[in-house]
Amino acid sequence: MIRISWLVCLAAMTWSCESGPGAARGPATVHAPIAKAPPPPPVASHKVREQMWAHFEAAAELQRAIAQGRLADARELATWLATKAEPRTPELIGAALRIQEAPDLKTAAALTGALAGACGSCHEASKAAPVFVIPREPADGPSIETQMQRHQWAAARLWEGVIGPNDDAWFFGVQAMENAKIDLRWTTKAAPPPEAVGFAEELRGLAARAPNVEGRAARAEFYGTMLHTCASCHAILRSPPKAP
Numbered sequence: 001m002i003r004i005s006w007l008v009c010l011a012a013m014t015w016s017c018e019s020g021p022g023a024a025r026g027p028a029t030v031h032a033p034i035a036k037a038p039p040p041p042p043v044a045s046h047k048v049r050e051q052m053w054a055h056f057e058a059a060a061e062l063q064r065a066i067a068q069g070r071l072a073d074a075r076e077l078a079t080w081l082a083t084k085a086e087p088r089t090p091e092l093i094g095a096a097l098r099i100q101e102a103p104d105l106k107t108a109a110a111l112t113g114a115l116a117g118a119c120g121s122c123h124e125a126s127k128a129a130p131v132f133v134i135p136r137e138p139a140d141g142p143s144i145e146t147q148m149q150r151h152q153w154a155a156a157r158l159w160e161g162v163i164g165p166n167d168d169a170w171f172f173g174v175q176a177m178e179n180a181k182i183d184l185r186w187t188t189k190a191a192p193p194p195e196a197v198g199f200a201e202e203l204r205g206l207a208a209r210a211p212n213v214e215g216r217a218a219r220a221e222f223y224g225t226m227l228h229t230c231a232s233c234h235a236i237l238r239s240p241p242k243a244p
């Protein structure tokens, strides 16, 4: 009896290791089983955690797709979240469907905040507090690519801040946003179009406002407004996305 429970325990340890965030992103951390015993059926919580990393990947990829101007990809991910992601709430389904039906990138961008907010409200209701591993902030540099990598990093932290909800991630994002710059001299040889200068200023204004945005709903709305600003500038300055 004691031996059996040890086996189950060891197998359970292997399982929890395999179902962590690393494994959900790729098979690299799958280890050989410790005992010959078959793995135990996953307990509910492990199953939910695995499903949640699938939610997380889909939602993170969705906000990247929008920032990068890939509306078709964003719609596809929204469709998956609205129809296949388990578990899902009416709030999540509604938010994902609105993105799926968005006529353009800017509209889709403004709706992403509500999607992240739907994740966050279920987490709050179920007293779940996802832990995010914060990657290293990209180093500063003069090129627009470098500056944009830093904006993307900031946006990802704010996103996690709303999904958690997670104050630490939010404030890492706020700080990065305050430090990030946009030097449009790198984008064009001629003077940049005034609308683009306007969007750069809008983003700076948002960065100044970010530290005072409190609460999940206000942060969700802020995120949507910010991504709308990113997408608006990309709509005029970026070369069209390359087909995959």
Ligand code: HEC
Residues within 6 Å of the ligand: 020, 021, 044, 045, 046, 048, 049, 050, 052, 053, 055, 056, 057, 059, 081, 087, 088, 089, 092, 115, 116, 118, 119, 120, 122, 123, 126, 128, 129, 130, 131, 163
């Ligand atoms: C139906 C409610 C619900 C919805 C909707 C929901 N989650 Fe979760 N989520 C949970 C619960 C419950 C847990 C805690 C699971 C556990 O630790 O057992 C969790 C945990 C997580 C975790 C941490 C997993 C871990 O390994 O600890 C992440 C990441 C996550 N959710 C992301 C998301 C994202 C992104 C969305 C929205 C696209 C989302 N969730 C929507 C209920 C939900």
Ligand code: HEC
Residues within 6 Å of the ligand: 067, 068, 144, 145, 148, 149, 151, 152, 155, 182, 187, 196, 197, 199, 200, 203, 226, 227, 229, 230, 231, 233, 234, 237, 238, 239
């Ligand atoms: C004032 C205009 C402007 C704003 C605002 C802006 N960007 Fe950009 N972004 C650019 C330009 C210009 C490029 C490069 C265009 C190209 O070469 O396709 C770019 C490229 C990018 C790239 C691709 C970088 C690469 O490696 O090629 C990402 C990611 C990105 N932006 C994220 C963001 C995010 C996130 C925000 C909002 C927080 C944002 N951008 C706001 C102008 C802007």
